Amino acid sequence: MDISVAIPLLNEEESLPELTEWIERVMRENHYTYEIIFVDDGSTDHSWEVICALRDKNEHIKGIKFQRNYGKSAALYEAFRAAQGDVVITMDADLQDSPDEIPELYRMIIEEKYDLVSGWKKKRYDNTLTKNIPSKIYNAATRRMSGIKLHDMNCGLKSYNKKVVKSIEVYGEMHRYIPVLAKWAGFKKIGEKVVEHRKRKYGVSKFGWDRFINGFLDLLSITFVGKFSKRPMHFFGVWGIVFFLIGCLASLYLVLSKIFNADFSITNRPGFYIALAALIIGMQLFLSGFIAELISRNAPGRNAYLIEEKRGIN
Template sequence: MNISVIVPLKNEEESLPELAAWIERVMDAHHFTYEVWMIDDGSTDDSWGVIQQLAAQNPHIKGIKFQRNYGKSAALNEGFNAAQGDVVITMDADLQDSPDEIPELYRMIMEDGYDLVSGWKKKRYDNAFTKNLPSKLYNFTTTRMSGVKLHDMNCGLKSYRKKVIKSIEVYGEMHRYIPVIAKWNGFRKIGEKVVEHRARKYGVTKFGLERFINGFLDLATIMFIGKFGKRPMHLFGALGSLSFFIGFVIALYMAIAKIFFDKVNMTDRPLFYLGLLCMIIGSQLFLTGFIGELVTRNATERNSYLVEERMDHSSPVTDDDLQLANLPDRRL
């Protein structure tokens, strides 16, 4: 199968028939074999009924319905698990993403060799204050922190090589950082394409201002897990040792000053409490890293790694090998 299209949605009953027909026209015109997964994220309108009707008319259309609203990340994660296409395209259901972009996004993966291509809505039709300005700030911050240079990290229109979406897991608000997650999983060839952004035709936006706070916290989580997920002691142990050392130096200075230079009571000086605080915080950070190491080393996936290729030139097992294997173990 050439392409899997994943469409997460909530309360988009009006736009779905038009979107499905548009995708079908594009796929037929380019002779793609395809499937469309429409993921209903707890809609309260008749979106699921519309999906059922569309699936009855077009066997390429498939659906998943959540019992309640779990969020876009959950919808994408379920779509990634279900997708079977060589290239996976994600797009929003509100008709602001154009299916006409699909052929070029597919070509960039299959011919140009990209692992992931993100759309860039260079010209937007959103409110400049509530969406455009925060989006620019978000993209600037994410690029600085992650090193993934994209103009529109949160664009819903993206294409992926199949092995990318089968190697990552998204939850919370982490769908905004899929390129960052892909990078930390070793997929380095990440590109972008200028795509058409259309004004919303039906309904209203489903995202509020709280996404910026949640998004920042999820970025911090991704950065920590990507760098220190399997070695938390390297972060907390280093910070704890540094803090404890600073506190110890302050305490040593105070002790020397007390003994040799003055008779002032150490507990009357604020510097004494600063040194004490640094040593306490340092000890706590070090113990946090130690506990994190214990948890990591006992985790069932502590040695789970993504293997890109494997070469095995092992010789076939001979009769002599089998006879040796049946000898009793005489090691002390």
């Protein structure tokens, strides 16, 4: 199979028929073998009924329905697991991504041998204050921390070599940083393509202000995990040593001061509490931080989701 199109969605019943027809037309015109995987992330409208109706008309359409809302990362994780195409293309269901971009995204993976190609919505129709400016800040921070030179890290329109989506694990809200996950997994050829951004035709945006805080925390998390998941003591050990040395030096100063000055009171000095706190923090970094990270990285239920129904997927 040439292409798997993975589409996570939440309450997009109005746009699904038009989006599906558009994708089908592009596939026919280019003679691709394909599948369309819709992942209904706990919609409260009639999105799943629309997907089932579309599936009855076209066996290339497949569907996954979550029992409740888990988020875009969970939807992409399940879509990636189900995908069978040599190239996997992700896009949003709101018609703001153009399926006409599919042939070039496919060509860049197959012919130019990119591992991942990310879309760049150079001209956007979003609210500048609430979306564009924060997006530019996050993209700049991510470029600096990850070393990946992409203008629009979180663009929903991307194409992947199948090996990439089968090698990475998207969880929490890490969908914003899939290129970073791919890089840490060893896929270095990451490209970018300017893509069309269309005005929303149906429904409402799912954008919320909580994305700003979550996005920053996820960036810190993925940077740490990418660099230190296989050698966490390189992080915890260094900072543990730093704090432990501070505590030891402060303690040594207090002890020497007491030796040379009998009237010197150790426990009444701020340095005593600084030394004590530094020693405790240093030990905690070695023990609790290291152990907690290992536990969280190996949690067996991190990607377990309740799927209510599937269509066309074994």
